[in-house]
Amino acid sequence: MKLIKDREFLRSIANQINLFNTIGGGISETYVDIKKYKKGAVIQVWAAGVNPEAFKVVLQNNQLTIFSLLQNQNSADLTVPMFTQVFLLPPQVDISRIEAVYEEGQLHVKLPYHDAAIRPKEIEIKQL
Incomplete structure (x- = not known):
């Protein structure tokens, strides 16, 4: 049986195995919660x-x-997606005012509603 003698190759493969092992069970599942409010909604993401x-x-x-x-800490070329979630935004969300904030271990994506969605606006009827 031949042993691999190239130490750089062994380090590289060990780092990749460690990375994929972490993906397979070393990190807890991501938790997502959506809270709806009168003026908008907030998507909360927590991943230990x-x-x-x-x-x-x-x-x-x-x-x-x-x-x-x-x-991967040793190679910037090796990245793996840990979590992906896609949200279809309703028309009342003002996409120009969306903001994301990370605080206390959670990502908060704030989705403010258009002013017209919050309070009704009466439209004047013109007579021709």
Whole structure:
């Protein structure tokens, strides 16, 4: 039986095995909660052991994607998605005012409603 003598290769493969082992069971499941309020909604994401820098929030049209990436400490080229969730936003959400805040171990994505969705606006009827 031949032994692998290239130490750099062994370190590289060991780091990858460690990374995939972590993905397989070393990190707890992500918890997502959506709270609705009169003036908007908040998506709360909690993931144990995930750094705030690992979270990403992407808005495209009316689709909001929240995900986190696990990056290998020794190789910036090796990243693995840990969590991905896609939300279709309703028309009452003012997408220009969406903001994401990380506080106390949770990611909060605030989805404010348009003013017209909060209080009705009477439209004047013009006579021609």
